[in-house]
Amino acid sequence: xxxxxxxxxxxxxxxxxxxxxxxxxxxxxxxxxxxxxxxxxxxxxxxxxxxxxxxxxxxxxxxxxxxxxxxxxxxxxxxxxxxxxxxxxxxxxxxxxxxxxxxxxxxxxxxxxxxxxxxxxxxxxxxxxxxxxxxxxxxxxxxxxxxxxxxxxxxxxxxxxxxxxxxxxxxxxxxxxxxxxxxxxxxxxxxxxxxxxxxxxxxxxxxxxxxxxxxxxxxxxxxxxxxxxxxxxxxxxxxxxxxxxxxxxxxxxxxxxxxxxxxxxxxxxxxxxxxxxxxxxxxxxxxxxxxxxxxxxxxxxxxxxxxxxxxxxxxxxxxxxxxxxxxxxxxxxxxxxxx
Amino acid sequence: xxxxxxxxxxxxxxxxxxxxxxxxxxxxxxxxxxxxxxxxxxxxxxxxxxxxxxxxxxxxxxxxxxxxxxxxxxxxxxxxxxxxxxxxxxxxxxxxxxxxxxxxxxxxxxxxxxxxxxxxxxxxxxxxxxxxxxxxxxxxxxxxxxxxxxxxxxxxxxxxxxxxxxxxxxxxxxxxxxxxxxxxxxxxxxxxxxxxxxxxxxxxxx
Numbered sequence: 005x006x007x008x009x010x011x012x013x014x015x016x017x018x019x020x021x022x023x024x025x026x027x028x029x030x031x032x033x034x035x036x037x038x039x040x041x042x043x044x045x046x047x048x049x050x051x052x053x054x055x056x057x058x059x060x061x062x063x064x065x066x067x068x069x070x071x072x073x074x075x076x077x078x079x080x081x082x083x084x085x086x087x088x089x090x091x092x093x094x095x096x097x098x099x100x101x102x103x104x105x106x107x108x109x110x111x112x113x114x115x116x117x118x119x120x121x122x123x124x125x126x127x128x129x130x131x132x133x134x135x136x137x138x139x140x141x142x143x144x145x146x147x148x149x150x151x152x153x154x155x156x157x158x159x160x161x162x163x164x165x166x167x168x169x170x171x172x173x174x175x176x177x178x179x180x181x182x183x184x185x186x187x188x189x190x191x192x193x194x195x196x197x198x199x200x201x202x203x204x205x206x207x208x209x210x211x212x213x214x215x216x217x218x219x220x221x222x223x224x225x226x227x228x229x230x231x232x233x234x235x236x237x238x239x240x241x242x243x244x245x246x247x248x249x250x251x252x253x254x255x256x257x258x259x260x261x262x263x264x265x266x267x268x269x270x271x272x273x274x275x276x277x278x279x280x281x282x283x284x285x286x287x288x289x290x291x292x293x294x295x296x297x298x299x300x301x302x303x304x305x306x307x308x309x310x311x312x313x314x315x316x317x318x319x320x321x322x323x324x325x326x327x328x329x330x331x332x333x334x335x336x337x338x339x340x341x342x343x
Numbered sequence: 344x345x346x347x348x349x350x351x352x353x354x355x356x357x358x359x360x361x362x363x364x365x366x367x368x369x370x371x372x373x374x375x376x377x378x379x380x381x382x383x384x385x386x387x388x389x390x391x392x393x394x395x396x397x398x399x400x401x402x403x404x405x406x407x408x409x410x411x412x413x414x415x416x417x418x419x420x421x422x423x424x425x426x427x428x429x430x431x432x433x434x435x436x437x438x439x440x441x442x443x444x445x446x447x448x449x450x451x452x453x454x455x456x457x458x459x460x461x462x463x464x465x466x467x468x469x470x471x472x473x474x475x476x477x478x479x480x481x482x483x484x485x486x487x488x489x490x491x492x493x494x495x496x497x498x499x500x501x502x503x504x505x506x507x508x509x510x511x512x513x514x515x516x517x518x519x520x521x522x523x524x525x526x527x528x529x530x531x532x533x534x535x536x537x538x539x540x541x542x543x544x545x546x547x548x549x
Contacts, residue, residue: 122462171548
C-alpha cells in the first residue's frame with residue numbers, strides 16, 4: 005500500500021508507466037487507473053474477482069474509495085469499457101450459477117422418491133410373505149404395491165448373502181472386488197431385468213409401470229434370498245434343486261401370474277411370462293453355481309490329493325445315496341423275512 | 344488522604360499502596376482477544392466429554408431409552424476414536440484394514456443418510472447420521488478385540504457376531520427414531536443398519 009502511494013505521489017495521475025499493471029498483487033488499494041486490462045473480465049476469473057473484491061472492500065478506506073471513483077469517471081471511455089465488460093461477466097456468472105442450482109434441485113432432488121419409502125413394518129412383512137403365494141384370478145388386474153423400500157432392502161440382503169457365501173468359501177480376494185462383484189450382479193439384475201421386462205411389457209401392451217415392475221421383481225428376490233441363505237450353509241446339491249424348484253418356482257409363479265392378469269392376448273402373455281420365468285429361475289441357478297463351485301473346490305483341496313477326480317462333485321450325494329441304498333436293502337430284507 | 348485511598352482501592356486486590364492499580368477484568372476494553380476471555384480448549388474444539396460418555400452409555404445399554412436432544416449436536420470425536428479403535432484391534436489380529444473401515448463408513452453413512460431423509464418427515468444432517476453410526480460401532484470394537492483371543496469362525500463366533508450385529512443395529516435404530524420421531528418404524532431403520540454392521544462383521548470375522 006505504501007509502495008503504490010509513494011509512486012503515485014511522484015508521477016502524474018494517469019501515468020501509464022507504472023509497474024503495477026496487474027491489479028491485486030497484495031495491495032489493499034484499488035488502483036482504478038490500471039483496471040483497463042482485460043485479464044479481469046474473462047468469465048472464468050469472475051469467481052476469483054468476486055472473492056478478491058469482497059476482501060478488498062473490507063480494507064478500503066472510504067475516503068480513498070471516493071477518490072478512486074472520481075478517477076474512474078475521469079478516465080472516460082477507456083475506464084467505462086473495462087467496467088462494462090466486468091459487469092457483463094458478473095451477470096453471466098450469476099445467471100449461470102442460478103441455472104445450475106435450479107437444475108441440481110430439479111434432477112438431483114431425492115424428494116421425488118419420498119412417497120415410495122413411506123411404509124410400515126407390518127406392510128413389508130405381509131408383502132414379503134405374499135411374494136411366495138401366486139394369485140389365482142387372471143381376469144382382474146392384480147394390485148401391485150408401488151414401494152421401493154422392500155425391494156431395495158432385499159437386493160442389499162442378497163448382496164450380503166453373496167458376500168457371506170464368498171467369504172465362507174475362504175476365497176482370499178480383496179474385499180473391494182468381492183463387494184463390487186456382488187453389488188454389480190444384484191443391482192444389475194434388479195435394474196436391468198426390470199427395465200427389459202418393462203420394455204417387453206410396453207411392446208406386449210401390458211398394464212404395468214416401471215415402478216411396479218421394479219417392486220414386483222424386487223419382492224421376487226425374497227425367494228432367492230431364502231434359497232441361497234440355506235444352500236450356502238448346507239452344501240447339499242439335492243436340497244438346492246428342491247428349493248430351486250419349490251421356492252424359486254413359487255416366487256416366479258407369483259410374478260408371472262400378476263403379469264398375466266395385467267396382459268391381454270395369449271401370444272403377449274406367453275412372450276412376457278416366458279421371458280420372466282426363464283430369467284428369474286436361471287438367475288437363481290447362476291447365483292448358486294457361480295459362487296458355490298468355489299466352496300467345493302476349496303473343500304476338495306483341503307481333503308488332500310487322495311480323492312480321485314470323478315468323485316469330487318457328487319461327494320455329498322454319494323454318502324446319502326449309500327445310506328439310502330443300505331436302508332432300502334435292509335427294509336427289503338426285513339420284509340422278505342416276515343413274508 | 345490515606346483513608347480515602349483505602350476506600351477507593353479494589354477490595355480483593357489487597358494493594359493498598361497502589362491506588363492507580365487497574366483490575367485485570369477491564370483489560371477486554373483494550374484487547375478483545377485477551378487470554379483470560381478465551382474459552383477452554385476443549386470447549387473451543389467442541390469436545391464435551393460428559394456428552395460423549397452419555398452417548399457411549401446409551402449405546403452400551405440398548406434397553407435404555409435414548410434422549411432425542413443429545414443427537415442434535417453432530418459430535419464426531421467419539422466416532423473417530425471408535426473407528427481408530429476398530430482399526431487398531433483389527434491390526435492386533437493381523438489385518439491392516441484401516442482403508443476398508445474408512446470406505447465402508449463413508450459409503451454406509453451416505454446410504455443411511457439418503458434412506459433416512461427419504462423415510463423421515465424431519466430432515467436429518469449427514470453429521471448426525473455419521474455420529475450415531477460411529478457411536479454404535481462400539482460393540483463391533485469389542486467383537487474385534489475378542490477376535491484377537493479366539494477365532495470367530497466357529498459356532499460360538501457366529502452366535503456372538505449375530506448378537507453384536509443385533510446390538511449395534513438396535514442401538515443405532517433406537518437413537519435414530521428418538522432423534523427423528525419415527526415411532527413404529529424402528530425395525531425398518533434397524534434392518535439397513537444391521538446390513539451395514541454385517542459388512543463390518545465380515546471384515547472382523549474373515
